[in-house]
Amino acid sequence: MTAGELLAARAEVVTLDDHRVAAALDGLVDGLGYWSGKGALAGIERTGRYLAGTWTPATPDEGPGRAGEGSWARFIGRIGAVALRAAVEPTRDERRRPLLALLEIWADSPFAGSRAGMRTGLVRVAEGAPEAVRDERGAAVAVGWAAGGLRTFVDLRTGEGDPPGLGAIEEVTDVPRGGWGSAEQVRRLVELVRERGPVPWDLDAVAVLREGTGMGRAAASFALAGMLACGYLPRLDDRERKIHRLKVAEIEDGVREPGRMGSPDRLELVADVLPADPAELWEPQGMRAVAERIAWSWRERYGRRTLVPQRTFDAAVELQLSRLSAGRFCAAFTDHAAIRGLGSNLDTWIRNSEFRPFPTAEGWDLVDFEDTLRTVVPNLFWVYAELPAGDPVRAGAPGLVRALRERLDHPGLLLDAGSLSHAAGHTVADAHDRFGSRPYAGPEPLDVASVDDGLTVVVDGTVDRRGARSQPELYFRPAFYGDDDRSRTLLAARADSRYDPEVELVEWLRGPACARIVERIEGASLPSGSYETNPVLSAPDVLGQVVDELGVDEDAAALYLQLLTLRAPSDRNIRLWNGWKAARHQKAGAALVERGLVVEDKRARAGRQLFLPGEWIHAGKPYQPMEAWKAELLGVQRSYNGRLENPPPLPTRTLPELFAEAWHWVQGARKPSP
Template sequence: PAAWDPDAVAALAAVPGCGPAQAALLFTGRPSGTHTTEDMAEVRELTGLTRTQIEAGEVRLTALPLDERFAVAAALLPEDLDTLGTSGLDVAAACAAWTERFGTLVRLPEDLDHVAVVGDLSGTEAVLNPARHAWLTRTTTQRLDDNGRVVADDPAALPGRESVTGAVVGLAALAYGLPYGHPLRARLPEGLAALRERLSDPGLLLDCGLSWAAEGRAATAARLRTAHGLPETGGAGADGTTRVGSAFVLHPWYGDQEMTLLRPAGLTGPDDPAIGLVEGFARTGAGSALRRIAAVFGDDLARALAADGGFEGFAQDPALSVPTLVDEVAATHGIGADAAVLYLQLLALPDPTDRNVARWTGWKPARLKKARAELAATDLVVEAKRSRAGRSLFLPGGWLALKSPALPVEGWKSGLYDVPAAGRAVPLMPVPELFARAWRRVCDGDVPAYEELTTRATRKGRRRA
């Protein structure tokens, strides 16, 4: 076997679109990642990388087409394997193979570990490189086959639900997590434009898990028919499907049941009544999927992706993004500017952990500690220890103790953005607007607080003589 050569690994890692963890996995012959504890231990020992770094590299590497990453790994081997022990691996050939296949791709660098790209990473990278993916560049006709299933004439051109929602959340996560001025931000509006164009196809139908109602095994089709004033049965067109409003299509399913498909082109945006209708009776998660798809047609996400703020740095630092609001909060509550910054972060953001606050603001530990102490002395927050919170200050009121990979968060914030139970909350609007919206709620009287229980006083019993 060839000796481990850190310089050779670094050379491949430096090729655009690659990185230390991905290069290490290729050099150790693991283009599909590690599969056992022993695999992980060996890669860690050879590279000095942490488990978290290696796992992040695995996610990025395995998002690439299988045959293409295997081709890069194969390029490392010299033509004459007998020379492997003396000449080593062919780094130049591997770099050339990577550049040929992935050199023009827009990829997420490994050093963006602070950006929580939730959902489908392959969907996120696909929407940043739409020309390489049929489901973003081609349309196809869908029809009922002999078995009553909706099939596509060109299956490669049909987007999957996870790819679409993963792309939306990925774009939103990048818009939220990337600092203003980062070069990758310039590609985000292009990705949204490609996604919007594909979802605007009037013939596109998606299975978004809308068919089953929240309770029992009842189908949603009957309720959709009732809500739209349609008869219990019938109404199918020549293609065998039934249009319900502009956003839903039904087709025969099991027995006398009907399956519900989404027609994305029929959605008008995040406030479309169809979303609330589905959330009222469909199973958990269906409403979130619909809301994410509808965000593609709204203005909030578009503004978030196009935002540059006129400054370089994190918009999550109110001192940079909304300085006048910081002054207003400080004056209203009689606190210093740093305490006001921290309060706005706790008020509006889904992930104001101590670590994130330090990264966003650039504060040293002593400054952050001082701001926390000043804010903790007010009745604006409560101080506590909560599992996986990553902080000690919280808004008063209900607490959503969500499980990983979701981050637990105050229930009050669910009025600002969707807080899914199975993933990280990612606001679909510009961060400066998020600060303003949260503060406006407070000024309008919707203040984070514990609910007061109102009980009826018991009547005193009559004293017996």
């Protein structure tokens, strides 16, 4: 018998034992590239039989065979995660079949129920040494491929003392015991799926999980299906999307929401959430009970996020944020103290790497802080303007701003400031006249030259394979950045900052525009549920001037101000912000058309029929197309191709100020015209 063959007892699953196994286990195992061949199910089965003493290789040096890189060994004591995915309706049949085959193999193995005396870990196997050993004390098997000279192993003690060894053990742990996954439970679940079909999907159970965790709807749906990771594209096929009731944008966002959960985290989350009697899954409340157990498991590990209104969450999804999911974005406002890097000060240092030195901190704290900083600050105006008063995300903005400022005031924080401009030089030595000659002193010596003036750290670029040296990199300590000579020196020495905006973000957070926006949010001028984008409520004085001068009613005046100033005054948004029905909206628009103040048209990605006269500028997604007049008012710059494809500038005015400025332009010689 060769290592790639299945035992005769499992010959019926030979056709399933290929790359489909990896697709079915996506997110629960690591190293999918190691799972691309055949024989994974065979290797798992023979490993179990070898440990149990019911299979002997044909030759002494023949092992049971390899299944991926060995991370499947984590299923021992946690097979409930695989069983959940195999049982539920959203799992496509081509993936369900190998999952059920694996579960059948598992039920007949010593892995089911996690026998006493079983361990897993990492072992350093000597070259040429056997991959499996067995004697009267027990057995040990090296599973998977080697990584860094280490192999995952599973051993089982059946006699006195430790089982025979494969080499030097570097890490070992007893497998979990007592949870879901006895041979009877696994076998019964497989029988029920084959007899009754998969467990019907329950959207109410998804709602239970969302309410119990604060997850977004897509992430909750994926968690309930046991598939918090979807690495394969397309993420879901048409049938799966219909079952989950999710749009493509929601799916893409939901895949990212769990953040940096690894396969062990996903396994642990749902390993013990199935009922003791699998038949309960098919009961009317069966999946809701599973949802409650997953919610409890999630809260034990990650806490509970504030539940935000579905409308707010959906709007955040539409932002198409690149660094944060909608759920993590909302949580930054509602639960900022629980966000890594925001709850306490960050001590950072510059470390070496094969590419270039860069700032780092313990764990992922600095990365999470930078992701938060670079996402929430550019979108803070959207939160202030387009979410209603009383919304938990909007209400949390002042606290988030204060938390960011506190972190930025910590002297131990270093952030990216971009690269040295060519005009300022090409090496650290060229920067001595600007930043001095004192080198950076950190926990580890840098491999390249550096200087540190207390605010700015300059480190030399690295040399690539062709011998070309990159420009020196600049890092700065926000705690010491301000209106002084060192700060002006940093600004003068930086190259184009478009892709390294941290300095500008720090300036804006500490500046007057941010302070006035926070003051507007904390003020009591808006009734709960109303929007700052409605000038009837946020700028009544300006609105009165428009009514008097144009001779229109309040509705038409409000709509005109909104078309003049707001980036996305779509029909849907206008009616939401103003509380209008379609007829009222159309009446206000007709009054503006009659006076020649706006024109009617249909334009791509506008979502409206009324436009200011004059040039229209197209935009690449996710940016908003708009009138050229409005782009100038808002300070939005065209890209090299004349389109709007650059990030919009940070705001300099509150909405009442912006309404007033737009009306000032109209009253002067700068009103919109063809």
